[in-house]
Structure formats: C-alpha cells, structure tokens
Amino acid sequence: MPEIDPWGDVEVGEYREKMEKFGIEPIEEIADKLPDHRYIRRGIIFGHRGMDEYLDALDDGEDVAMITGIMPSGMFHLGHKIVVDQVLMYQEMGADVTLTAADIEAHNTRGISLEDAREMVIEQYLTNYVALGLDLENVDFYFQSQAGNDHLARSKLFAKHLTRNEMDATYGEPSPGKIASALMQYADILRPQFPENGGPKPTVVPVGIDQDPHIRLTREVARKASQDFYKPASIYNKFMRGLQGGKMSSSDPKSYIALTDSVEEEKQKIDEAKTGGRDTLEEHREKGADVEEDMVFELLAFHLIEDDSELERIREEYESGEMLSGELKQIAKEKLEEFLLAHKERREDAREEVEQFVEENVESELV
Numbered sequence: 629m630p631e632i633d634p635w636g637d638v639e640v641g642e643y644r645e646k647m648e649k650f651g652i653e654p655i656e657e658i659a660d661k662l663p664d665h666r667y668i669r670r671g672i673i674f675g676h677r678g679m680d681e682y683l684d685a686l687d688d689g690e691d692v693a694m695i696t697g698i699m700p701s702g703m704f705h706l707g708h709k710i711v712v713d714q715v716l717m718y719q720e721m722g723a724d725v726t727l728t729a730a731d732i733e734a735h736n737t738r739g740i741s742l743e744d745a746r747e748m749v750i751e752q753y754l755t756n757y758v759a760l761g762l763d764l765e766n767v768d769f770y771f772q773s774q775a776g777n778d779h780l781a782r783s784k785l786f787a788k789h790l791t792r793n794e795m796d797a798t799y800g801e802p803s804p805g806k807i808a809s810a811l812m813q814y815a816d817i818l819r820p821q822f823p824e825n826g827g828p829k830p831t832v833v834p835v836g837i838d839q840d841p842h843i844r845l846t847r848e849v850a851r852k853a854s855q856d857f858y859k860p861a862s863i864y865n866k867f868m869r870g871l872q873g874g875k876m877s878s879s880d881p882k883s884y885i886a887l888t889d890s891v892e893e894e895k896q897k898i899d900e901a902k903t904g905g906r907d908t909l910e911e912h913r914e915k916g917a918d919v920e921e922d923m924v925f926e927l928l929a930f931h932l933i934e935d936d937s938e939l940e941r942i943r944e945e946y947e948s949g950e951m952l953s954g955e956l957k958q959i960a961k962e963k964l965e966e967f968l969l970a971h972k973e974r975r976e977d978a979r980e981e982v983e984q985f986v987e988e989n990v991e992s993e994l995v
C-alpha cells in the first residue's frame with residue numbers, strides 16, 4: 629500500500645514526515661499572507677503546495693477559485709466542519725467557490741447507493757453548510773453524477789496523461805472503481821478552470837493530507853493537458869482525532885460530535901472522552917495533564933475557543949495540574965451546548981433555502 633491512501637484508514641499524525649517525503653511546503657512561510665484564522669495560528673492548517681503563486685494572484689486582484697468536496701459517508705460531524713470553515717474563509721477572500729458532492733466516489737468505493745448519497749448530502753451536508761454560514765447563491769455546487777457532459781468527458785480524457793506505473797505508485801494497484809473516482813476528482817479540481825467557468829484561473833483546494841495523492845496527479849494532468857490550466861494549489865489541515873483517541877470515524881458515533889447531536893448526547897460523549905488527566909488526583913496535581921493527548925482540549929482548540937489567550941490560560945492551568953479533567957470537560961460541555969443549540973436553530977432556518985436550492989439546481993432523476 630502507498631504511504632498515503634485516500635481510501636484507506638485515515639492516519640493521524642506524522643505530518644512532518646509526510647510533508648518531507650512528498651514535498652509539501654510548511655505553512656509558516658506564507659502564514660502572514662493568509663487571513664488571521666485560528667486554524668493557521670494554531671498550526672491546524674500546516675502545509676501547502678503552490679500557495680505563493682495563488683496568494684500573489686489574489687494580491688494582484690486576479691480572479692481566483694476554491695474547490696473542495698466531501699464524500700457523503702454518514703453524519704456530518706465536527707471533523708467535516710474544518711473544511712467548511714475554510715470554504716467560508718475563501719468565500720470571504722473573494723474566491724469563486726465550487727463544491728463537489730462525491731456521490732460517484734461514495735458509490736464506487738464505499739458501496740453507498742446514489743439515492744442514499746443524495747439524501748445524506750441534502751439532509752446532512754448542504755443543510756449544515758448553510759447553517760454554518762455558507763452563502764449558496766454564488767456557489768457552484770454539484771453532484772458528481774450530475775456534473776454535466778463536458779465535465780464527465782474531460783474526466784475521461786485526462787486519463788491519457790497518466791501511466792499505469794504512476795497510478796500504481798500513487799494508489800497501490802487501484803481497482804477500476806477507484807480509478808474512475810480518481811479521474812472524476814481531477815475533473816472536479818480543474819472544474820473552476822474550464823473555459824465555461826471563466827478559466828484558467830489560480831485555484832486552491834483545501835483538504836486533509838489523505839487527499840494529497842489526488843492533488844499530485846491533478847497537478848500532473850494540469851501540466852500535460854492541451855488545455856491551459858494553472859497547476860492547482862492545495863492547503864492541508866490536520867485531522868481531528870476521535871473523542872476516544874485514535875481516528876475519528878463516521879462508523880463510530882462515540883468518536884465524533886455530529887452537528888445534529890443533542891445536548892445529552894454531546895455531554896455523554898465528552899464524559900467518555902479520552903483525556904490527558906492523570907490516574908489519581910495526587911499525581912495530577914503533581915505532574916499536570918498531558919495536553920497533547922487530551923481529546924477534550926483538542927475540541928476546544930479546533931472549534932470551541934476563538935480567543936488565543938483564553939485557550940492559553942486553560943492550557944497553562946491544565947498543564948500545571950491546577951485544572952482537573954472534570955473541570956476541562958465542564959468547560960467543553962457548556963461551550964458545545966451553546967454551539968449546538970444555536971446551530972440547531974440556524975439549521976431550521978437553513979432548511980427552506982436548501983430545499984429551494986435543491987429544487988433549482990439538482991436534477992430529480994437519478995442516473
């Protein structure tokens with residue numbers, strides 16, 4: 629198996645090693661040119677390819693684009709929110725936003741029917757995007773299975789620029805279903821640059837590092853294609869770990885907080901989360917917590933505390949042993965309760981907008 633498998637189990641950590649091995653640039657050098665976002669201040673966004681060129685173009689007032697996609701695989705949770713927060717950031721920076729619902733990929737690689745994928749995307753994904761603040765008005769949103777003939781034709785034509793060896797080295801002898809999904813994704817990534825969408829133009833793709841194999845090959849396709857494309861830039865975020873430690877997984881509800889979780893569920897999940905607290909009170913007071921191994925602190929840092937000095941104060945108190953795990957959990961529970969209740973209302977408000985959007989933009993007939 630290749631070191632990074634976009635369809636395998638997500639491997640959390642070892643980011644430095646992978647960056648060096650695959651030539652991903654550290655974010656630090658360009659961080660001051662990006663908006664002041666907690667993901668950047670906290671190293672949650674850690675690396676990129678080709679962002680210098682993208683940011684220069686933005687500086688020069690050129691038209692720029694952002695594209696990303698999510699494969700529908702279950703409940704929409706706080707791990708997914710990391711991508712949506714970034715979409716909002718680029719929308720605010722003035723990028724044209726394209727969003728893919730990867731139903732062909734879900735069908736080919738996860739055995740999810742197009743029908744189930746559609747329902748998940750509308751009920752879970754779109755509704756939560758809008759509730760999180762996405763303005764669908766200026767977004768090119770589409771299902772892969774409805775991408776349009778030119779998009780689908782191009783995804784097949786791109787195959788010409790890649791070899792069997794490249795595919796095997798990148799994906800580890802991919803099945804036909806994976807090859808079809810990968811080709812689809814190259815077209816997704818280059819879509820904002822199609823002539824009918826005003827391309828070519830600099831494009832950024834915010835993703836988890838598991839998607840880097842697709843980015844590498846799309847950059848290769850962009851270079852070789854007869855059409856004029858900018859090589860897409862990419863920017864990588866760390867994965868949130870599961871609440872119990874290890875990976876966050878759509879198939880294990882205890883590992884994530886869904887944006888539709890009730891306050892009771894949320895509190896119970898936090899109660900059962902893995903912390904960096906010590907076994908006895910005495911030991912905790914003496915050594916302090918191991919903050920790096922604390923999933924509740926991770927939750928605060930990724931999503932629940934915007935103010936750096938507030939987060940730092942908590943870190944110091946917790947690391948010194950002054951604050952106990954139970955107290956940390958209490959803070960997280962309250963913040964999350966506030967977020968989930970407000971989000972629930974925003975989701976109710978979003979429903980009508982999403983319904984109308986779907987009516988106007990999604991073909992009702994399935995393939």
Ligand code: TRP
Nearest residue numbers: 696697698699728730813816817
């Ligand atoms: N493969 C991505 C996932 O597993 C989904 C996806 C499809 C995507 N097309 C894309 C992501 C284009 C970024 C850009 O979630």
